[in-house]
Amino acid sequence: MANWNNLDTLKSFQNLFNISNVDIAEEMAGTNGADRVKKYSVPMAAGLSFNYAAKEVNDEILDALKALATEAELSEKFEALYNGEVINTGEKRLVLHQLTRGQLGNKVVADGVDKREFYLNEQKKIAEFANKVHAGEITNAKGEKFTTVVQIGIGGSDLGPRAMYLALENWAKKNGCFKMEAKFISNVDPDDASAVLNSIDVAHSIFILVSKSGTTLETLTNESFVIDALKKQGLDASKHMIAVTSETSPLAKSDNYLQAFFMDDFIGGRYSSTSGVGGAVLSLAFGPEIFARFLDGAAAEDKLAAEKDLLKNPAMLDALIGVYERNVLGYDSTAVLPYSQALSRFPAHLQQLDMESNGKSVNRFGEPIDYVTGPIIFGEPGTNGQHSFYQLLHQGTDIIPLQFIGFKNSQLRNDVDIQGSTSQQKLCANVAAQIVAFACGKEDDNLNKNFEGGRPSSIIIGDELTPEALGALLSHFENKVMFQGFAWNINSFDQEGVQLGKVLAKKVLAHETEGALTEYAKLLNI
Numbered sequence: 001m002a003n004w005n006n007l008d009t010l011k012s013f014q015n016l017f018n019i020s021n022v023d024i025a026e027e028m029a030g031t032n033g034a035d036r037v038k039k040y041s042v043p044m045a046a047g048l049s050f051n052y053a054a055k056e057v058n059d060e061i062l063d064a065l066k067a068l069a070t071e072a073e074l075s076e077k078f079e080a081l082y083n084g085e086v087i088n089t090g091e092k093r094l095v096l097h098q099l100t101r102g103q104l105g106n107k108v109v110a111d112g113v114d115k116r117e118f119y120l121n122e123q124k125k126i127a128e129f130a131n132k133v134h135a136g137e138i139t140n141a142k143g144e145k146f147t148t149v150v151q152i153g154i155g156g157s158d159l160g161p162r163a164m165y166l167a168l169e170n171w172a173k174k175n176g177c178f179k180m181e182a183k184f185i186s187n188v189d190p191d192d193a194s195a196v197l198n199s200i201d202v203a204h205s206i207f208i209l210v211s212k213s214g215t216t217l218e219t220l221t222n223e224s225f226v227i228d229a230l231k232k233q234g235l236d237a238s239k240h241m242i243a244v245t246s247e248t249s250p251l252a253k254s255d256n257y258l259q260a261f262f263m264d265d266f267i268g269g270r271y272s273s274t275s276g277v278g279g280a281v282l283s284l285a286f287g288p289e290i291f292a293r294f295l296d297g298a299a300a301e302d303k304l305a306a307e308k309d310l311l312k313n314p315a316m317l318d319a320l321i322g323v324y325e326r327n328v329l330g331y332d333s334t335a336v337l338p339y340s341q342a343l344s345r346f347p348a349h350l351q352q353l354d355m356e357s358n359g360k361s362v363n364r365f366g367e368p369i370d371y372v373t374g375p376i377i378f379g380e381p382g383t384n385g386q387h388s389f390y391q392l393l394h395q396g397t398d399i400i401p402l403q404f405i406g407f408k409n410s411q412l413r414n415d416v417d418i419q420g421s422t423s424q425q426k427l428c429a430n431v432a433a434q435i436v437a438f439a440c441g442k443e444d445d446n447l448n449k450n451f452e453g454g455r456p457s458s459i460i461i462g463d464e465l466t467p468e469a470l471g472a473l474l475s476h477f478e479n480k481v482m483f484q485g486f487a488w489n490i491n492s493f494d495q496e497g498v499q500l501g502k503v504l505a506k507k508v509l510a511h512e513t514e515g516a517l518t519e520y521a522k523l524l525n526i
Contacts, residue, residue, distance in 0.1 A: 006489045008369075008371050010071050011071065013327070015064055016065075021329070022061065024439050024455075025453035028053070028439040028440050033439075040053040040057070044314050044472055045301040045468070045472040046297045046300060046301070046466065046471070049460070049461050049462075051459050052317070054436075055325075056456045062310070065320040066310045068320060068323075068487070074316055074486050078305065081098075082306075084105075084108035084109070087491075088268075089364045090493070091265070093266055094108065094110055095266060097266075097268070097272065097275065097478065098302050099119055100123075100274040102298075102303070104302060104306055110266065118262075123288075125261060127288035130179075134179050147180060148181045148200045148204060149183075149207075149284040150200065150207045151183070152185045152219055153219055156268065156269020157186075157210035157219070157244075157269055159345070159348055160270065160273035160353075161282065162345055164273050164278055164470060165281060165285055167346065167465060168282075168470060171465065171466065172285070172290065177286050177287050179286060188218040192222075206241070206242065206284070208284075209244070212263055213246065214243075214245050215249075217506075238255060238256050238257065241256065242259050261279075263276050270349075270352050271353075273349075279291055291467075293466075293468055295471060296471065297466075297469060297473075298472065301475035301476055302475050315475075315479035318458065319483035320483070320487065323488070326373075332376060334401050335400050337381070337382055337402055337405070337431075338404075339382040339405065339427055340411075341381055354377045354481050357481045357482075357493070360488075360492075363490055371488070379403075382404075383427065393438065393455065394451055399455055399456070401456050402456070404431055407462050407465050408461070409463060410427075410464075435457050437451065438453070438455035439453055441453020508521050509526070
């Protein structure tokens with residue numbers, strides 16, 4: 001059994017404060033910087049690599065982080081997780097999202113069910129259904145093929161699957177495996193559903209309702225919106241809808257759906273892109289084979305996360321560098337900066353993944369802690385961000401660590417040569433320049449033009465954003481968040497912080513309010 005202790009009780013953590021800080025501007029200058037770029041890199045799955053040369057670390061700090069990983073028993077805790085121990089202490093549940101893409105350890109049985117077999121069976125059912133839709137065996141009431149799939153869900157039922165779909169949409173079109181356009185309805189704002197419904201051919205659309213409990217207010221509201229739109233066109237809504245839900249939800253055996261696919265309580269929404277939550281929409285959009293390749297990339301990266309040597313485990317290494325930045329250097333934010341337009345919604349997904357998981361101020365036993373935990377996560381794809389918030393990143397009063405993601409080749413391979421270089425080369429030149437500019441800065445007697453440098457960053461580099469690379473990226477960040485939660489001794493797998501607002505909103509709608517809540521309800525004409 002692993003020992004669960006607060007970070008500030010670990011001797012290895014206290015030792016980090018006795019090590020001199022690294023001057024990254026000095027370290028990254030000249031030939032020394034070139035040597036660091038070659039040295040401080042670790043392979044990832046699917047041809048990716050994690051380069052942390054521009055982080056404020058050296059061999060002494062890395063040795064100290066190794067000691068922290070050992071004392072905090074990070075590898076042992078991951079083993080306990082994938083072997084089926086109850087890691088989600090808040091809800092007294094297992095944590096099994098890695099099991100949707102591979103078997104890392106022992107067979108996991110819960111409620112008398114082999115959970116790996118359960119997930120594989122659901123994937124098989126989804127694949128069969130998607131293939132029948134693509135073959136025209138499952139059609140609309142007129143016997144016509146569906147051309148669009150619309151996912152109705154919120155939070156993890158939207159952010160992850162939407163980010164994954166957008167990441168592979170152009171790749172699929174280029175590689176001849178684009179089957180159906182996907183759209184997403186998430187916000188309870190009626191303008192969201194209206195905009196989507198006005199942009200599609202409703203008669204040739206199939207809708208996926210995603211709700212584990214079958215009672216999610218926003219999702220059921222949007223379902224009613226969609227059903228109304230179908231009925232107005234004289235269509236039988238039950239011939240256009242499927243559900244992804246739990247076996248015990250009211251949706252599971254309803255006649256309102258063509259078919260129901262199942263998830264369980266052992267996978268949180270923000271970790272559900274490799275379950276049926278992402279599997280149904282991605283299999284319909286691109287085909288089950290592409291979803292399987294996505295899972296393969298995630299599974300390969302999960303295996304690296306089980307590596308005990310910190311310097312061969314990119315997720316754990318990234319995590320502990322982040323803990324060092326947060327708890328020793330005192331940085332409170334992290335910017336995620338993908339230099340790939342396909343990853344335009346990836347920072348939004350990581351924002352939920354990280355902040356909903358590690359935004360905690362009590363440990364896994366419900367006791368207050370005396371140190372900071374999860375950072376604020378934000379980001380935009382490059383080079384758009386350069387013309388937005390990079391000013392603050394370069395010359396603002398706060399130092400914000402940066403996580404770049406870049407690819408040597410574009411997905412579409414459709415480029416032009418302008419002024420001696422292609423667009424992709426210009427994109428890659430920008431990310432390389434930004435890393436060095438942030439780290440090294442530039443001296444100028446005019447302080448308005450002076451760049452102090454010393455702004456740390458890492459970069460994940462790949463050849464091309466393929467399904468395997470996307471799966472590996474997703475797994476890397478999921479496992480990074482997990483390891484940081486282990487180090488902070490918090491529960492990264494519940495989210496009580498999202499509940500209070502929901503409870504109060506129901507009181508407003510039931511007109512059971514008082515005080516300020518009553519007055520705000522009046523102001524909003526409720």
